[in-house]
Amino acid sequence: KAGVTQTPRYLIKTRGQQVTLSCSPISGHRSVSWYQQTPGQGLQFLFEYFSETQRNKGNFPGRFSGRQFSNSRSEMNVSTLELGDSALYLCASSLGLLQDTQYFGPGTRLTVL
Amino acid sequence: GDSVTQMEGPVTLSEEAFLTINCTYTATGYPSLFWYVQYPGEGLQLLLKATKADDKGSNKGFEATYRKETTSFHLEKGSVQVSDSAVYFCALTSPYNQGGKLIFGQGTELSVKP
Numbered sequence: 001k002a003g004v005t006q007t008p009r010y011l012i013k014t015r016g017q018q019v020t021l022s023c024s025p026i027s028g029h030r031s032v033s034w035y036q037q038t039p040g041q042g043l044q045f046l047f048e049y050f051s052e053t054q055r056n057k058g059n060f061p062g063r064f065s066g067r068q069f070s071n072s073r074s075e076m077n078v079s080t081l082e083l084g085d086s087a088l089y090l091c092a093s094s095l096g097l098l099q100d101t102q103y104f105g106p107g108t109r110l111t112v113l
Numbered sequence: 114g115d116s117v118t119q120m121e122g123p124v125t126l127s128e129e130a131f132l133t134i135n136c137t138y139t140a141t142g143y144p145s146l147f148w149y150v151q152y153p154g155e156g157l158q159l160l161l162k163a164t165k166a167d168d169k170g171s172n173k174g175f176e177a178t179y180r181k182e183t184t185s186f187h188l189e190k191g192s193v194q195v196s197d198s199a200v201y202f203c204a205l206t207s208p209y210n211q212g213g214k215l216i217f218g219q220g221t222e223l224s225v226k227p
Contacts, residue, residue: 004156033214043202043217056214090156092215099145099164099206102215104157 001027004093004105012111018079021108025072025093031055032074033102034066037088046089049074050096078110086112115140115207119218122200126193126225134188134221136177136203144205146170146179146186147215151200160188160201193225 005024013019025032033056034046045058049068066076072093078085088109092102120135138144145164149157161170166181175190186203203218 006156035215042219043204043215045214045216048214058214092157099208101147101159101162103159104149106156 004091004103006089006091006105006108008108009106010109010111012113013081014113015081015083017081018077019081019110021076021078021089021091021110023074023076023091023093023105025074025091026103029093029095029103030072031094031096031100031102032068032072033092033094034074034076035090035092036060037090037107038086043090046076081112083112086110115144115205115216117203117205117216117218119201119203119221122220122222124221124223126223128195128225128227129192130225132188132190132193132197132223134201134203134223136186136188136218138184138186138203138205140184140205140207142208143181144207146177147204147206148175148177148186148188149202149204149217151202151220153199157202193223195225195227198223198225 007022031050033048048056052068063079068074088107090107092104094100094102116139147162148160150160161172163170163179169178177188200220204215
């Protein structure tokens with residue numbers, strides 16, 4: 001069974017631009033979660049989508065948004081990029097059951113100049 | 114709120130040495146506990162998990178036991194290899210957070226020398 005895939009793997013943007021990242025979950029998984037990984041803050045939860053609905057949200061500004069499609073694929077959008085948004089963005093999928101195991105993709109490395 | 118604390122790294126060991134990476138947690142109720150590993154330039158891979166007290170998770174020679182009385186989930190391996198060099202993350206999910214929200218420790222970098 002194919003794993004979680006994320007596209008693109010690398011992105012370079014400039015301040016003020018916006019960016020969209022994509023995540024395809026493991027087949028049959030209905031939950032997709034997004035995390036931001038930085039050297040200073042570590043791994044932080046952004047949000048989770050289940051059956052096209054946001055089910056959980058972390059403490060990030062409204063510039064960070066996401067959505068999920070009927071095939072469970074998810075996109076994450078960051079508007080008005082700031083230098084501090086440079087990070088590895090990781091997507092994880094699961095069946096969506098309570099306390100279910102999450103499986104991670106390889107991540108998208110975003111650099112904001 | 115819920116939190117996870119790991120021992121600080123980097124940890125440097127010689128091949129075939131015994132490994133312990135300490136992990137303690139703070140959570141309400143009975144969280145599920147996980148260890149993930151991240152190799153350079155990659156995402157996170159699930160190493161092992163435990164879902165209730167006294168459960169032992171194991172995989173690839175790594176073990177961790179869910180200790181409710183000490184709120185700990187320490188990772189151990191009897192004989193490390195150079196290929197085990199990576200960053201290890203302890204994490205939990207709370208039964209009171211609807212859906213998937215992993216709370217991670219800060220990560221412990223392991224370097225194994227031949």
